[in-house]
Amino acid sequence: MQVRTLLPFGVHIAPNLFCITFNKWSFSLLLAMVVNSAAVWAQQSNGADADKQTIQMLLQRIDKLESQVARLNAAVQQTPPAAPASEAQPSPAPSATQPEMESEMQPEAAAVDFSKTLLRIRGFADIDLHGDNRKGNTTSFTLGQLNLFVTSDISEKFKFLSEIVFEAGRDNAFGVDLERYLLLYSHSDYFNLAIGRYHTAIGYYNTAYHHSTWLQTATGRPFLFLFEDQGGILPIHNVGVSASGSIPTGLLGLHYVAEVGNGRASRSPQSEAVQNVVDENNHKAINLALFARPEHARGLQVGFSVYRDLLTPANAPTIGETIFATHAVFVRPTFEWLNEFLVIRHAPMGSRVFDTPGFYTQVSKLFGSYRPYFRYQYVNASNSEPVFPQVGLQQGPSVGVRYNASEFVAFKLQYDYTAFRRQAAVNGLTLQAGFTF
Amino acid sequence: MMQRFAGLVVLIVAVLWLELWPDRAIAFAAPPASEDSIAIIVNQSNAVENLSAAELRKIFLGERSHWPNGRRITLVMLASGQPERKAVLRDIYHMNESEFNNHFIQGLFTGEVFVSPKALANAGEVRKFVFNVPGAIGYLRASDADASVKVVRVDGHLPEDKEYSLRIQARSTK
Numbered sequence: 001m002q003v004r005t006l007l008p009f010g011v012h013i014a015p016n017l018f019c020i021t022f023n024k025w026s027f028s029l030l031l032a033m034v035v036n037s038a039a040v041w042a043q044q045s046n047g048a049d050a051d052k053q054t055i056q057m058l059l060q061r062i063d064k065l066e067s068q069v070a071r072l073n074a075a076v077q078q079t080p081p082a083a084p085a086s087e088a089q090p091s092p093a094p095s096a097t098q099p100e101m102e103s104e105m106q107p108e109a110a111a112v113d114f115s116k117t118l119l120r121i122r123g124f125a126d127i128d129l130h131g132d133n134r135k136g137n138t139t140s141f142t143l144g145q146l147n148l149f150v151t152s153d154i155s156e157k158f159k160f161l162s163e164i165v166f167e168a169g170r171d172n173a174f175g176v177d178l179e180r181y182l183l184l185y186s187h188s189d190y191f192n193l194a195i196g197r198y199h200t201a202i203g204y205y206n207t208a209y210h211h212s213t214w215l216q217t218a219t220g221r222p223f224l225f226l227f228e229d230q231g232g233i234l235p236i237h238n239v240g241v242s243a244s245g246s247i248p249t250g251l252l253g254l255h256y257v258a259e260v261g262n263g264r265a266s267r268s269p270q271s272e273a274v275q276n277v278v279d280e281n282n283h284k285a286i287n288l289a290l291f292a293r294p295e296h297a298r299g300l301q302v303g304f305s306v307y308r309d310l311l312t313p314a315n316a317p318t319i320g321e322t323i324f325a326t327h328a329v330f331v332r333p334t335f336e337w338l339n340e341f342l343v344i345r346h347a348p349m350g351s352r353v354f355d356t357p358g359f360y361t362q363v364s365k366l367f368g369s370y371r372p373y374f375r376y377q378y379v380n381a382s383n384s385e386p387v388f389p390q391v392g393l394q395q396g397p398s399v400g401v402r403y404n405a406s407e408f409v410a411f412k413l414q415y416d417y418t419a420f421r422r423q424a425a426v427n428g429l430t431l432q433a434g435f436t437f
Numbered sequence: 438m439m440q441r442f443a444g445l446v447v448l449i450v451a452v453l454w455l456e457l458w459p460d461r462a463i464a465f466a467a468p469p470a471s472e473d474s475i476a477i478i479v480n481q482s483n484a485v486e487n488l489s490a491a492e493l494r495k496i497f498l499g500e501r502s503h504w505p506n507g508r509r510i511t512l513v514m515l516a517s518g519q520p521e522r523k524a525v526l527r528d529i530y531h532m533n534e535s536e537f538n539n540h541f542i543q544g545l546f547t548g549e550v551f552v553s554p555k556a557l558a559n560a561g562e563v564r565k566f567v568f569n570v571p572g573a574i575g576y577l578r579a580s581d582a583d584a585s586v587k588v589v590r591v592d593g594h595l596p597e598d599k600e601y602s603l604r605i606q607a608r609s610t611k
Contacts, residue, residue: 333536
């Protein structure tokens with residue numbers, strides 16, 4: 001095999017050259033060549049060193065790149081296949097540049113997938129100081145609801161949502177309520193489905209603020225929308241199925257909600273108000289709501305809802321319950337005006353019909369960090385109302401100011417005046433710290 | 438009772454009229470062509486070529502959650518403090534950072550917003566994410582867009598058009 005040696009000055013000499021007869025002439029000739037070559041070498045050695053270094057650097061760089069490619073290939077092979085229908089799947093119609101980027105992107109995309117099924121928790125809470133002149137009441141510090149809002153993206157179409165509320169009652173003992181517990185399915189903008197325990201889409205307030213006082217401007221809900229365990233008169237919670245979505249009506253922005261659930265309990269006043277597991281009867285509560293969010297009036301929402309159920313109290317005639325609600329609200333970051341009006345109709349079999357009307361209006365405007373607000377509310381139930389005989393007439397104004405101490409902490413001071421039928425009016429003052437975390 | 442209700446309705450109409458009227462003057466005004474534009478980008482596989490300003494706002498607010506092909510929309514935002522994000526908050530959301538946060542907290546809480554936007558650190562990450570996620574939509578400086586993503590028209594205009602409305606610099610108002 002002939003091996004060629006690469007000399008620095010670019011002349012190739014066969015190795016057998018060194019095997020020639022070693023005599024005086026040949027030695028002189030060789031010496032002359034070496035001396036001559038050394039002179040040339042000395043002239044060119046600087047540039048040759050630079051070439052050598054460059055080649056060395058390039059080789060090192062190739063080694064480095066090869067090792068990087070090997071690592072990436074190993075990472076790609078170790079990555080499990082993406083979840084079905086995940087948002088991070090490679091594009092089905094890749095562009096010309098996509099193949100080069102794909103190997104680089106896949107580990108990152110997989111990381112997005114892995115986080116999708118993690119639980120996300122946001123908390124809402126409030127702590128109050130309240131006092132009023134109602135006989136028997138004392139001025140007290142009050143721990144409000146501690147609400148853990150837990151969600152999880154199960155897949156591209158499915159999501160879990162819940163509100164777990166820790167709350168103390170008037171006996172000072174804490175209890176835990178699962179206020180919302182929903183599996184959501186989002187098929188399209190026009191059809192979404194939720195099954196589980198939800199807030200009934202009666203009017204606006206109930207589905208806008210849920211169990212967060214921090215989101216609300218005022219310190220609490222209007223009378224009409226108080227929770228069942230706080231003396232509220234509406235079936236605030238329901239267990240069943242809720243479908244919702246937008247209706248393709250262009251600029252009008254129509255939306256619908258259709259709900260079928262167990263409805264409220266009525267067998268006995270001591271019953272748990274929400275029928276979480278067993279319905280008292282086979283009749284299901286139905287609620288239909290329609291509202292518009294016009295494109296040219298951002299923040300405006302106008303709508304109505306109709307709720308229908310059949311109540312079956314023990315030792316009393318069956319009662320037909322119908323709730324008509326209408327609302328017009330205008331909510332922008334710096335201004336809100338909420339207006340809701342509803343009538344609760346109870347029609348016991350073979351007896352007279354009882355209509356309980358109620359409304360509230362609330363207006364507020366943000367000035368820097370301060371948001372003064374005003375609310376007037378009214379509800380008028382007959383003293384012989386068969387479902388909530390203790391409500392009677394309640395009406396009066398509330399004024400207050402909300403101070404946003406930080407992005408997620410608000411302090412509120414609210415004065416309430418509430419007049420009752422044949423009872424002394426009540427003046428109340430509440431200081432609240434509401435926050436989210 | 439009915440008189441109170443009627444009075445309330447009249448009051449509502451009057452206030453809404455006063456509140457709504459000033460907004461009618463706010464429109465996408467043509468900015469100087471020299472300003473740097475913000476490109477709205479989607480995945481190359483997305484068939485959408487053009488979005489109206491109203492559609493764009495609905496998508497960014499989370500009010501529209503699906504593309505016409507049924508795929509869920511995934512919104513990508515740049516991290517807070519970047520000029521592109523400030524411009525998007527100003528021109529698409531009409532909100533500041535705090536209002537933006539509140540909007541999505543409440544939207545997720547009510548269930549009306551299915552997924553909150555993803556926040557990424559820089560244009561390169563936004564580009565990579567949109568490249569890799571078929572339902573993604575994001576934004577970046579027009580000069581940062583490349584062939585790996587598709588730039589959609591807004592109201593029929595591309596970022597290089599003089600009439601294009603999304604610019605880093607505040608638009609001139611009437």
